[in-house]
Amino acid sequence: MIKxxxxxxxxxxxxxFGARQTGKSTLVRENxxxxxxxxLLHxxxxxxxxxxPEQFRRNSVYKIEKEGVTEIVIDEIQRVPALLNEIHSLIADYPGTRFIMTGSSARKLCRGGVNLLGGRAVERRLHPLTYLEQKENFNLETALRFGTLVGCAxxxxxxxxxxxxxxxxxxxREEIQSEGIARNLAGFSRFLDIAAARNGEIVNQTGIGRExxxxxxxxxxxxSILEDxxxxxxxxxxxxxxxxRVSAHPKYYLFDTGIANALQKQLTAGLDPVRRGRLFEQFIVLETYRMISYRRSEAELFYWRTRSGSEVDLLIVKHGTIQAAIEIKSGTSVAQPDCRGLRDFGQNNPDVPLFLVGAIGQPFFLGNVQVLPWERYLENLEQWL
Known part of the structure; x- marks a missing residue:
């Protein structure tokens, strides 16, 4: 069992909440x-x-009063949002019973105007497996090719x-449409192909629309559907x-490297240097994002880019202060030219720690840039969150 x-x-x-095959049902059953x-998938x-929906209340009342049940799990709650009205009432009537609601899509709940229990239930998000969760059995090349979904472990x-x-x-492609999230399946399918090809790139929505x-x-x-x-x-x-910032062009990363490869029909392909570099960047960004989520941190992630093309892959910002600037390189060797974006950023932000994260063996300095093995970065990530 993975902790x-x-x-x-x-x-x-x-x-x-969590995407399919991230282990929600297994985690809840274990606890x-x-x-x-x-x-609700049955x-x-x-x-x-x-x-x-009222039958759920009747069944719950019997379970609580006659069988002594103190926890009720509703898996895939977004499939029947009307149950939340019944749960709201049950929480008020039976404060000694807690309700655990899992879902692979928050969209219907967050955007459908349904009862979200008036703050009586907090929210957690579950992601694919992280490096720290698999540490002893983790293989970077496997993670880059096939991702870390629990369903593939x-x-x-x-x-x-x-x-x-x-x-x-x-x-x-199909279930998202079946739930009424994307009605134009052909258009959404074409979009998915392009979104996967643009994974981790700066998005120009007008250009993608033309494609x-x-x-x-x-x-x-x-x-927005991908986010929700x-x-x-x-x-x-x-x-x-x-x-x-709101009107500027964002980047989007798919939630798992294996899914990115699956959408691009690259699951059986080897990792050439360009693809490996993009997937390695995605891996580091996702690991950072997941740790922020798990630690309930108020830190946010950004990228930095100037009009002249100088760029830093990742900024960790908390309460308006930049905690770290991070450049991500997949190579096993690092040289001064790899630090150009960080040096340019550091000129106007001299107090921000600068890091280059790569597939190197030992940490060292290149001027004012700390070069870290990716394992060391992930093991020490919490200090910047």
Whole structure:
């Protein structure tokens, strides 16, 4: 059993959101002590409570009063949002019972105007496995090629490829449409292909719209779907003016390197230097993002780029202060030219620690830049959060 980094509330009710195959159901079942488990992916339970949400209350009351149940889990709560009204009432009537609601899509709940329990339940997010969770069994090359979804852990290479291909073709394209999230499946499918190809790049939504035959508003909406379904994360450029930042071009990273490769039909391909570099950058960004989430930190991630093209891959900003500037290089050797973006950034931000994270063996200095092995960076990441 892999010990996850996430800290779940011990007594209060909570939402646990995460993309499919991140291990939500397994984690909740492992922590369920005296509970009743409702799985809305099961057709019988789904149709029962979809037609009659009030029946969930009747069943819950019986479980609590007659069977002594103190925990009730509702898996994939976004499939029947009306249950939240019943849960709201039950929390008020039975304060000794906690409700655990998991979901692979927060979109229906966050944007559907449904009852979010008035602050009576906190929120947690579960991500694919991190380096620190797998540490002794972690292999960087495998992670870059196939990602770290829990659903792929322990599988053979062929089984992993099949799982990721099915995830990309079935879930991302078909199930998102079946839940009414993206009605134009053909357009969304074309968008996914382009989004995967632009993974980690600065996004020009107008240009992407032209490539896949969609309006700029549709592209904007589809990127929003990726965020809301926890499939993509958005990294904005660092601009001190929040207003200007909103209108600037962001970067988007898919939530898992294996899914990125699956969408690009690159699961059986080797890692050439260019692809490896992009995937390594994605890996470091995702690991940083996941640690911020798990530590409940108020830190934010940005990238920095000047009009002349000087760029830093990642800034960690907390309470308006830049905690660290990080350049990411996949090579096993590092030289002064690799630090150009960091040096340019440091000229106007002399008090910010500068780091270059790479696949090197030992840490060292290049001028005022600390060059760190990627393992050392991840092991010490919390100090900048």
């Amino acid at each position: 996850r980094l996430i800290n779940l509330p011990e007594k209060s009710s909570f939402f646990l 369920l002590k005296n509970g009743w488990y409702v799985d 057709s019988e339970e789904y149709h029962l409570y979809l037609k009659a 322990g599988k053979s290479e062929i089984e992993t490829q099949e799982t990721l291909a099915a995830y990309a073709d079935t879930y991302l 896949c035959g969609l309006s700029c508003n549709s592209v904007k909406s589809y990127y 379904t926890l499939i993509g994360i958005r990294i904005d450029p660092y601009i001190k003016s929040v207003g200007k």
